[in-house]
Amino acid sequence: MSTIPLFTDESWSLPSRGRVGMLSLIVGECGIFTIFVVAYIYYIGRSAYGPTPRILELPIFNTVCLLSSSLTIWLAERAIEHGAMRRFAALWALTIALGAIFLGGTAMEWHTLIFRDHLTVRTNLFGTTFYSLVGLHATHVIVGLIGLSIVMIFTLLGRVNRSHAERVQVLALYWHFVDAVWVVVFTVVYIVGR
Amino acid sequence: MADQTLPIPAPLIGEAHAASGTWLEWLHSWVVTVDHKKLGILYIVYSLFFLLVAGAEAMAIRIQLAFPHSHFVSPEAYDELFTMHGTTMIFLVGMPILFGFANYLVPLMIGARDMAFPRLNAFSFWLTAFGGLLLYFSIVGGFGLYGMGNAPDIGWFAYAPLTARAFTPGHNTDYWALALIVSGFGTLGTAINIIATTLCMRCRGMTLMRMPLFVWLLLVVSVMTLVTITPLTAAQVMLLIDRYLGGHFFDAQAGGSPMVWIHFFWIFGHPEVYVLVLPAFAIANEIIPVFARKAIFGYPAMVAASVGIGFVSMTVWAHHMFTVGMTSMGNTFFVLSTMVVGIPTGIKIFNWLATLWGGRIRFATPMLFATGFLFQFLIAGLTGIMLSVAPWDWQLHNSYFVIAHFHYVLVGAIVFCIFAAIYYWYPKATGRMLSETLGKWHFWLFLIGFHITFDTMHFVGMLGMPRSIYTYEPDRGWNTLNLIISLGGFVQGVAVLIFAWNLIYSYVRGKEAGNDPWDAWTLEWATPSPPPAYNFAIDPVVRSRRPLWDLKHPQDPDWKYER
Numbered sequence: 007m008s009t010i011p012l013f014t015d016e017s018w019s020l021p022s023r024g025r026v027g028m029l030s031l032i033v034g035e036c037g038i039f040t041i042f043v044v045a046y047i048y049y050i051g052r053s054a055y056g057p058t059p060r061i062l063e064l065p066i067f068n069t070v071c072l073l074s075s076s077l078t079i080w081l082a083e084r085a086i087e088h089g090a091m092r093r094f095a096a097l098w099a100l101t102i103a104l105g106a107i108f109l110g111g112t113a114m115e116w117h118t119l120i121f122r123d124h125l126t127v128r129t130n131l132f133g134t135t136f137y138s139l140v141g142l143h144a145t146h147v148i149v150g151l152i153g154l155s156i157v158m159i160f161t162l163l164g165r166v167n168r169s170h171a172e173r174v175q176v177l178a179l180y181w182h183f184v185d186a187v188w189v190v191v192f193t194v195v196y197i198v199g200r
Numbered sequence: 201m202a203d204q205t206l207p208i209p210a211p212l213i214g215e216a217h218a219a220s221g222t223w224l225e226w227l228h229s230w231v232v233t234v235d236h237k238k239l240g241i242l243y244i245v246y247s248l249f250f251l252l253v254a255g256a257e258a259m260a261i262r263i264q265l266a267f268p269h270s271h272f273v274s275p276e277a278y279d280e281l282f283t284m285h286g287t288t289m290i291f292l293v294g295m296p297i298l299f300g301f302a303n304y305l306v307p308l309m310i311g312a313r314d315m316a317f318p319r320l321n322a323f324s325f326w327l328t329a330f331g332g333l334l335l336y337f338s339i340v341g342g343f344g345l346y347g348m349g350n351a352p353d354i355g356w357f358a359y360a361p362l363t364a365r366a367f368t369p370g371h372n373t374d375y376w377a378l379a380l381i382v383s384g385f386g387t388l389g390t391a392i393n394i395i396a397t398t399l400c401m402r403c404r405g406m407t408l409m410r411m412p413l414f415v416w417l418l419l420v421v422s423v424m425t426l427v428t429i430t431p432l433t434a435a436q437v438m439l440l441i442d443r444y445l446g447g448h449f450f451d452a453q454a455g456g457s458p459m460v461w462i463h464f465f466w467i468f469g470h471p472e473v474y475v476l477v478l479p480a481f482a483i484a485n486e487i488i489p490v491f492a493r494k495a496i497f498g499y500p501a502m503v504a505a506s507v508g509i510g511f512v513s514m515t516v517w518a519h520h521m522f523t524v525g526m527t528s529m530g531n532t533f534f535v536l537s538t539m540v541v542g543i544p545t546g547i548k549i550f551n552w553l554a555t556l557w558g559g560r561i562r563f564a565t566p567m568l569f570a571t572g573f574l575f576q577f578l579i580a581g582l583t584g585i586m587l588s589v590a591p592w593d594w595q596l597h598n599s600y601f602v603i604a605h606f607h608y609v610l611v612g613a614i615v616f617c618i619f620a621a622i623y624y625w626y627p628k629a630t631g632r633m634l635s636e637t638l639g640k641w642h643f644w645l646f647l648i649g650f651h652i653t654f655d656t657m658h659f660v661g662m663l664g665m666p667r668s669i670y671t672y673e674p675d676r677g678w679n680t681l682n683l684i685i686s687l688g689g690f691v692q693g694v695a696v697l698i699f700a701w702n703l704i705y706s707y708v709r710g711k712e713a714g715n716d717p718w719d720a721w722t723l724e725w726a727t728p729s730p731p732p733a734y735n736f737a738i739d740p741v742v743r744s745r746r747p748l749w750d751l752k753h754p755q756d757p758d759w760k761y762e763r
Binding site for chain 2: 018020021022023026027030031033034035036037038040041042045048049052053054055127128130131134135138
């Protein structure tokens, strides 16, 4: 039986499927965010009545927390690559804490808006677009935190080691995306839209 | 030479055909499967079921329209029929069947043992299946304007403000939105999977420029799906925010704009057409060379044209909106961008013709359908160019001319290619050939029925018959034409029933297929029919675009010429 000849003259390497899969998911997510961002920009100043974006306050502390979590998770990625598991666990926990502070900050902001300014989704067009865009991002932060927490639990149980570096980095890719989107949301909602 | 295969260790050969226990165990094995081939078959069977359902809905529409002042169905039921026909055909037939083929064929064609994420693959299928059930559950469970048992009746594009709570009370619109969100996530998962499989699971030597064109086109389609389905999901979420949380996205009284929905819908809706038609091209790319006995003409040009179509198709959506009143700059832009699509598409048509030219063409049933596709797709493309001219579109928008145009694409091109694909790959999936006699009856009846229906529809459209109308006055001069259209519909219905019978009959009585019944060149034909769960006992190594040609003609392999 003749077979297809084996040959080894070409080296054969393929990209990591985890990274490709996550990048594809991120491209898809960009589609969702683009639509919400476009809707927000298009509707700036078109509310027929009710509160306007002027009532918003710049969430500087929040933003600093979320953006620096990208740095801590990157340091955590490097730690696990070198097998420094204690450092990884500490940096990973710090990342989760920073993400949680961000979520808490958003919750406080919304509380103020709802009870002081009486702005809800149904109040006016600004309320609808604001809560849906910022809420969409916050939902992604929550999903990211769930993913990070699962890794944290397994790390504390001692089940995560150097061989999981790539999987951890794939998850970290998602977290970087969530942070990058915040830059867009922050610019659109708090700088351009205000 | 046709029965040569990749070497398979003898003890493994019988394994795939081993008896599988009781009926319950058999069912269980299908429900829990993560095998890309079984999932592919599940996708295809699921969409063929819905093809029959949505076909029956089309039949009911045509009975209603066959005569003026007909009362075959009530006006309310008629709205539900055309909404469900459109939604089903696009989301429950077109997308799943093409992703079913992708699931089955992409790993086999690139010499992989499964998809990149087998469990995500199963999850995506069951999401899609659940979406379909959710949509059809509305027929019994949906509470709409007319009480219980109200299917969605908002048209498949569900324009605002018709979808606002005030105009569509109840839950039937929500069933529509939720069903599409759920199946949309399934589609997204499959698209991610196909991209990762194509880029990361290729066998040794399968460089990007050696991949079969089918795989290339499915890669382009999957990337398009990522940025096409997600805007729809986002818009559906906005719709649900409006309906459930009292939001104002599409509420003109609060400053919102129904126009925004129209834009968002067609930002999804037009690339979607290419998401559906590129897999049809992919099928033609595999079938035409094999039955013309020549390698595909202009492989790099075909790849470039597909990628080009992918890009251009993202910029044409508003040609669905010439009548909503855009600026003349906007109109001009979308006229020109739409016409640009004709260039890469034209390249493809000429490449297929050049492949056929001088070939020893075998007109087996798959090739008959592929030939029908070539001819009909040309016409569909030409009426598309006509409709891309804004003034022409102002005249004919929302008329049966538009219906005729897009059914020429969806039926004349896509459904013909789907039939071709089923006749071509059925032997691989089941080990049995489909009956050629029944296949020829199916082809000719379907072709004749298709042309009776959809050629005539162009004329009734130019005579001014608008789409989505329940009935019409007898003095408009549309009576005879509508009767002809309906009769053609029934000829197609008979043809599809013959096809369904062929699928069942040949499964039991069909001729044994062997590994490679068509003497083809891509890797899936190097496996037994049906392929074992692991596809390839030994990972294949390829050196050209036609690995099986190299295998069959060691004295004159392709890799001597490809560089």
